Amino acid sequence: MKTLTLRKPDDLHLHLRQGDVMGEYARESARSFARGLVMPNTLPPVCDPAGMLKYKKEIEKEAPGFEALMAFKLLPGMDPGIVAEMKKAGALIGKLYPAGATTNAEDGISSYRQIRDVLAAMEEEGMVLSIHGEHPEAPVLEREISYLKELKDIIRDFPKLKIVLEHLSCSESIAFLESCPGHVAGTVTTHHLLYTLDDLMGGALKPHLFCKPVVKREEDRKALVDAVCSGHPRLFYGSDSAPHPRASKEGGSCGAGAFTSPAALPLLAELFEKEGALDRLEDFVSRIGAEFYGLPLNSGTLTLKKENWTVPGEIGGAVPLAAGETLSWRVAES
Amino acid sequence: MKTLTLRKPDDLHLHLRQGDVMGEYARESARSFARGLVMPNTLPPVCDPAGMLKYKKEIEKEAPGFEALMAFKLLPGMDPGIVAEMKKAGALIGKLYPAGATTNAEDGISSYRQIRDVLAAMEEEGMVLSIHGEHPEAPVLEREISYLKELKDIIRDFPKLKIVLEHLSCSESIAFLESCPGHVAGTVTTHHLLYTLDDLMGGALKPHLFCKPVVKREEDRKALVDAVCSGHPRLFYGSDSAPHPRASKEGGSCGAGAFTSPAALPLLAELFEKEGALDRLEDFVSRIGAEFYGLPLNSGTLTLKKENWTVPGEIGGAVPLAAGETLSWRVAES
Numbered sequence: 001m002k003t004l005t006l007r008k009p010d011d012l013h014l015h016l017r018q019g020d021v022m023g024e025y026a027r028e029s030a031r032s033f034a035r036g037l038v039m040p041n042t043l044p045p046v047c048d049p050a051g052m053l054k055y056k057k058e059i060e061k062e063a064p065g066f067e068a069l070m071a072f073k074l075l076p077g078m079d080p081g082i083v084a085e086m087k088k089a090g091a092l093i094g095k096l097y098p099a100g101a102t103t104n105a106e107d108g109i110s111s112y113r114q115i116r117d118v119l120a121a122m123e124e125e126g127m128v129l130s131i132h133g134e135h136p137e138a139p140v141l142e143r144e145i146s147y148l149k150e151l152k153d154i155i156r157d158f159p160k161l162k163i164v165l166e167h168l169s170c171s172e173s174i175a176f177l178e179s180c181p182g183h184v185a186g187t188v189t190t191h192h193l194l195y196t197l198d199d200l201m202g203g204a205l206k207p208h209l210f211c212k213p214v215v216k217r218e219e220d221r222k223a224l225v226d227a228v229c230s231g232h233p234r235l236f237y238g239s240d241s242a243p244h245p246r247a248s249k250e251g252g253s254c255g256a257g258a259f260t261s262p263a264a265l266p267l268l269a270e271l272f273e274k275e276g277a278l279d280r281l282e283d284f285v286s287r288i289g290a291e292f293y294g295l296p297l298n299s300g301t302l303t304l305k306k307e308n309w310t311v312p313g314e315i316g317g318a319v320p321l322a323a324g325e326t327l328s329w330r331v332a333e334s
Numbered sequence: 335m336k337t338l339t340l341r342k343p344d345d346l347h348l349h350l351r352q353g354d355v356m357g358e359y360a361r362e363s364a365r366s367f368a369r370g371l372v373m374p375n376t377l378p379p380v381c382d383p384a385g386m387l388k389y390k391k392e393i394e395k396e397a398p399g400f401e402a403l404m405a406f407k408l409l410p411g412m413d414p415g416i417v418a419e420m421k422k423a424g425a426l427i428g429k430l431y432p433a434g435a436t437t438n439a440e441d442g443i444s445s446y447r448q449i450r451d452v453l454a455a456m457e458e459e460g461m462v463l464s465i466h467g468e469h470p471e472a473p474v475l476e477r478e479i480s481y482l483k484e485l486k487d488i489i490r491d492f493p494k495l496k497i498v499l500e501h502l503s504c505s506e507s508i509a510f511l512e513s514c515p516g517h518v519a520g521t522v523t524t525h526h527l528l529y530t531l532d533d534l535m536g537g538a539l540k541p542h543l544f545c546k547p548v549v550k551r552e553e554d555r556k557a558l559v560d561a562v563c564s565g566h567p568r569l570f571y572g573s574d575s576a577p578h579p580r581a582s583k584e585g586g587s588c589g590a591g592a593f594t595s596p597a598a599l600p601l602l603a604e605l606f607e608k609e610g611a612l613d614r615l616e617d618f619v620s621r622i623g624a625e626f627y628g629l630p631l632n633s634g635t636l637t638l639k640k641e642n643w644t645v646p647g648e649i650g651g652a653v654p655l656a657a658g659e660t661l662s663w664r665v666a667e668s
Contacts, residue, residue, distance in 0.1 A: 250584055
């Protein structure tokens with residue numbers, strides 16, 4: 001049987017939620033990933049050392065062997081002194097959510113000018129700024145493009161600040177990244193590599209494919225696939241896996257987020273194989289991101305088997321991406 | 335109290351479904367409309383005189399005083415002789431669904447060339463061709479624009495055929511209609527006049543606003559509003575009201591269709607009032623369409639009161655447009 005063994009991957013953009021379900025989501029990530037960079041848009045948000053360390057401890061207790069890389073949420077009015085404290089406590093990134101851009105982002109940032117001194121402190125401390133780059137006031141399909149102006153200004157004003165542009169969704173963003181200095185990188189999700197608006201709403205409407213940024217046109221998907229499968233040195237994997245309780249996705253008003261961790265590696269292997277780029281998969285999921293963050297590469301491995309696998313219909317009360325579909329690769333149990 | 339009394343409106347594009355729920359939907363339409371042009375995409379489809387007359391009788395029995403104007407579905411391989419029979423039985427239109435374009439359209443038409451002789455018979459008989467103008471193979475947001483080429487060819491090949499372009503959704507279609515001869519007209523729905531992609535998925539995803547054609551950009555909505563509120567002589571109202579059982583709209587895979595009849599007139603009154611065009615509403619809903627079809631104008635009236643009204647949460651198992659919202663106009667009980 002055909003197998004593919006990779007250095008164990010990292011998921012550099014992950015939502016694990018809180019409470020009873022968190023453990024199941026964390027263990028699900030641990031099946032495929034050695035580490036996950038856990039997003040701080042919890043309620044209340046992760047925004048101080050004690051809260052962050054408590055959350056990290058809870059996650060790692062639930063999923064032994066899985067390392068939770070931690071993030072804190074940038075909030076209006078934040079004291080710039082927090083940056084050194086968060087760094088000392090082990091935070092890898094400060095995350096900027098434009099106000100209203102996505103789940104639990106009502107308390108986000110209207111303009112980076114609101115947190116200029118915090119960003120200056122991050123630049124000084126060498127801490128990475130991670131951005132959900134959408135302008136929430138723009139039409140939904142133009143929000144990412146509309147945010148590029150703000151990104152240019154941030155890059156200009158903080159010329160040494162390391163920046164990650166999260167979950168890139170359109171061809172213009174790939175072109176923009178080319179124009180950025182080498183300390184600016186981007187993450188790409190599974191779903192933006194696989195789906196378009198036609199999958200979301202070309203036939204029936206599929207709430208489980210609904211996320212922010214919204215999946216875009218085929219030419220956008222293709223630009224992402226081409227960049228990633230050609231081994232772009234500043235694009236790495238961040239799933240943005242975002243489990244919602246089934247009732248929050250299947251109703252009259254459906255939250256944004258796709259629960260992608262469970263099927264991520266099988267789906268990515270299918271895609272990279274189809275693109276004739278299976279040999280690039282390891283760089284995308286296991287090397288480029290770790291190197292950008294200055295993390296040691298993982299020493300363990302993950303084996304995928306070329307074997308049919310049907311994605312479970314529900315995990316921890318949430319419906320995973322590709323639920324019920326039979327994929328041609330599976331993660332070997334370790 | 336402010337009131338608005340109109341000649342009783344017609345809904346010239348309406349889905350009433352079948353079975354137990356049909357009566358409730360028909361009575362709901364009867365509250366606001368004297369007549370409804372009932373779409374034939376039932377299972378099995380309405381495509382012969384006996385089936386059509388049976389459906390008409392069922393509807394009018396359930397909703398006394400409401401006149402069901404009837405349609406038949408154009409199917410590949412149909413005998414052109416059917417046209418004269420359907421006309422004799424009272425059919426107002428033959429409806430062309432491109433294969434796969436919407437609910438129950440799997441048996442639709444791939445190209446008008448498949449039914450050339452049927453269209454010739456319709457032209458000969460003076461029967462109106464009504465078209466769901468979307469090219470199902472095109473990207474979802476470009477399907478209507480992509481169908482314009484086919485429309486041009488139909489208009490060229492059947493120069494006397496009366497045609498209605500249904501549920502126009504984008505500015506390009508309004509411009510296209512301008513270029514068409516006077517026997518080509520269009521319908522506009524409530525939801526395409528009121529909503530955009532930002533309403534559908536700018537915040538949470540709203541399956542009850544999901545329809546085909548999908549609502550588009552603000553510039554498209556504005557083009558429709560401007561055309562209708564300026565009294566365009568070849569644009570008239572067809573709700574495309576399409577009730578689905580709640581479970582078909584609130585799940586992992588949501589059918590296309592917005593159940594718009596219950597709140598249609600209050601919503602339209604709000605819109606026309608805001609646009610300073612309340613005096614144009616009657617033409618749009620009660621005159622232009624009837625004249626295009628050569629129907630007598632309705633003799634009854636409908637009164638709207640400027641009074642708060644909360645749209646019911648569910649009617650006949652389906653969730654109406656604007657469910658739970660409080661509108662500033664209501665239909666006076668007659």
